[in-house]
Amino acid sequence: MSTYELIKSAYARVSPHARRTPLLSSPFLDDIAGRRVWVKAECLQHTGSFKFRGGWAAISALSDAQRARGVITFSSGNHAQGIANAAAKHGVSAIIIMPSDAPAVKIANTRAMGAEVVMYDRASEDRDEVEKRVNPDGARILIRPYDDDQVIAGQGSVGIELAEQAKDMGVKSASVLVCAGGGGLASGISLSLEALSPDMQVRTVEPENFDDFKRSLISGKIEKNAQTSGSLCDAILTLCPGDKTFPILKRLAGAGIAVSEEEALRAMVLAFERLRIVVEPGGAVALAAALFHGNEIEHDDVIVVATGGNVDAEVFNRALAQYGS
Amino acid sequence: MSTYELIKSAYARVSPHARRTPLLSSPFLDDIAGRRVWVKAECLQHTGSFKFRGGWAAISALSDAQRARGVITFSSGNHAQGIANAAAKHGVSAIIIMPSDAPAVKIANTRAMGAEVVMYDRASEDRDEVEKRVNPDGARILIRPYDDDQVIAGQGSVGIELAEQAKDMGVKSASVLVCAGGGGLASGISLSLEALSPDMQVRTVEPENFDDFKRSLISGKIEKNAQTSGSLCDAILTLCPGDKTFPILKRLAGAGIAVSEEEALRAMVLAFERLRIVVEPGGAVALAAALFHGNEIEHDDVIVVATGGNVDAEVFNRALAQYGS
DSSP states (O other): OOOHHHHHHHHHHHTTTSOOOOEEOOHHHHHHHTSEEEEEEGGGSGGGBTHHHHHHHHHHTSOHHHHHHOEEEEOSSHHHHHHHHHHHHTTOOEEEEEETTSOHHHHHHHHHTTOEEEEEOTTTOOHHHHHHHHSTTOOSEEOOSSSOHHHHHHHHHHHHHHHHHHHHTTOOSEEEEEEOSSSHHHHHHHHHHHHHOTTEEEEEEEETTOOHHHHHHHHSSOOOOSOSOSSSOGGGOOSSOOTTHHHHHHHHOOOOEEEOHHHHHHHHHHIIIIIOBOOOGGGGHHHHHHHHOGGGOOOSEEEEEEOBOOOOHHHHHHHHHHHOO | OOOHHHHHHHHHHHTTTSOOOOEEOOHHHHHHHTSEEEEEEGGGSGGGBTHHHHHHHHHHTSOHHHHHHOEEEEOSSHHHHHHHHHHHHTTOOEEEEEETTSOHHHHHHHHHTTOEEEEEOTTTOOHHHHHHHHSTTOOSEEOOSSSOHHHHHHHHHHHHHHHHHHHHTTOOSEEEEEEOSSSHHHHHHHHHHHHHOTTEEEEEEEETTOOHHHHHHHHSSOOOOSOSOSSSOGGGOOSSOOTTHHHHHHHHOOOOEEEOHHHHHHHHHHIIIIIOBOOOGGGGHHHHHHHHOGGGOOOSEEEEEEOBOOOOHHHHHHHHHHHOO
16 A cells, blocks of 8 residues: 555665756746746656656565566556666566557667567557566566556655755645646655645646546546547556555545646746756646646645656657747 | 855855756766766756856845945846846846847846846947946946856856765766856866865867867967857857956866867757756757767766756757757
C-alpha cells in the first residue's frame, strides 16, 4: 500500500541520484494568472522528466534475485526513459513496450540508454496483451508506470522537495496543480503533502477529452476516456485512473481541471519565454491551468509541476511560430 | 579594485534574492564532448541571465543619496534587465541606453520592468556619447555593464556557487568556460576560483570575428574588434576587453577560444534537446566550445556557464529547424 513512509524510504534512495529541481517563477506569469505562480521544473530532471524518480525507486527496491530476472514495462516514453536509465545504472536488463506514435525523441533516448524497445499500435492493440506476448512466462518483473507502490513512492519525492521549497519561499497554503495520466505523480505528491503541508491541496490537470480523473473525481468511481490517442499531450493519455492511485486522489485531491490543447501549447511557449525551460505539451497542462483557469482555483499561491521536457523540435517549433510573442 | 572580498560581500547581498541555478549534465553531451560536461544554467536566473546578479550587487551597494539620483547604463539587453529589475526593487529610477538591433524580447522586458529605454544606432553612434547627451550633468550614477567593481563582484557570485556545486559532484579540477563580452562574468568567476578552487581555470569563449579577448590574451594588451554588430550572439558583442576586467583575466585565465555562429546555434539546440533549457546564442558559445573545441581543452571535466536565455522565438525556431534532430 502507498504510504508516506514508503515515500520517505524511496526519497532516501532516489535523492542522492536525482536532481533537486528548482522552483521557478516570473512576474510576467504572475500577472497573467493574477496570483503567484511557482513552477517545479521537473523537466530539468535526469532523463527529462519526474519519471526518473519512480524508475529509480522501483529498480532500487528490487532484490538481487529480482534484478537478475530483468524488468519489463510499458510507457509512451517518459517512464520508459526513467526505467531504462535506472535499469542501466543497476545492471538490470529492461524491455519497454512503447506505442508506435510516441515522440521520436523518447523512443530514440530509451534505446540509447540500452533498453530493448518493443513497439505496438495504441489504437488496435492492448498493451497488457503485448506484455503477455513478450513476457509469456512472467520471468521479467513488470513495473507498471503508475499502479505500483514503489513508482508512486518515487514520484512522491517531488512532494517532499516541493513542500520544503515552498516553505523557503514563505508559501504555506497553495493549490498544487499536477498533470494526471495514470495519477502516479499526483497521488504520490498528495501523500507527501498530507504529511508535510496539509494546507496544500493537489488538483489534477488533464487535456480536454482525456479528463478521466476529473470525471472520476466527480462520480466517485473510475471513469474511462473514449480515446487514448490523438493529442500532443502524449505523456498523459491513459485510459483511466489507476486502481492504486484513484483511491488516494479521491481522498485527498480537489476537483480536477481540464485544459484545451491550445492552452497547453500557449503555456509551453510562455515557459520558453518567461522561465527559459523546455516543457512538453503534456508537461505544460498544469501551468496552462494556473494561467488560464484561475476561476477554478482558490489559493493565492499556485504551485505547478512542469513534469517533462521531451518534446520533438517540430512540435515545439510549430507552437513557437503560432503562439510566440 | 575587484577582489574576492568584494565578491563575498556582494554574494551576501545578492544570494537571498538570486536563484542558486542548477549545475546540469547529460550523458549525451558527455558523449559528444568526450569528457564530462557540467552546465551552470544561469539562463534560469531571474531576468533570464546572470546579469541579475551584477545589477543587484551594484544597486544594493549605492547609498541612499546615490539611489535618489537614479542610475543610467548601456546594454544590449541582459544587463539592461538586471539593472531594471534591481532598480525597480530598490525604488531607484533607471535609464537604459540600448542598441536598436537588440532582440525585441530584451527591449520589451526592460520596459516592462519600469526602466526608461533610450535607443541608439550601434553602427553610427558611440554609446558613451549617447550617455553624455542623456545624462549631461552626470546627475545619474553610471553603472557600466562590466567595468564596475560591484558589477564584477556580483557576477563573481556565480563562481562561488559553481565551486561549491562542482565539489558536491566530486569535481576538483576543471576548465571553466565562460563567454566574454566585456569580461565581467569571466573576471568575477576567475577571482572566486582563485580563492576557492585554484585547480580550476577560466577560459574565455567568444564568437569568431569578435574574439577580442582571445587576441588580447595572446598579445598581452587590449585588442579591439573590427565590428560590434552582425552576430546573433548579441549579448557578447563588445568592442574590446574592459580596463578593469582584462588585467584580472590576463593574470588568471587560460587561452581564449573562438567558436563559429553555427557552433553556437548547434549548442543552443543541444541544450534544448538534452538539458531542456533555453539558452540564447551568445549564452551558448561556452557550451559550443566544450562540445566542438575539445582539442583546445585540457581537463577531463569542463564546466560551462550558460549565461542567458533571452532569445527571440524566431531565432530559436530557425535554429531548431536547421539543426534539430
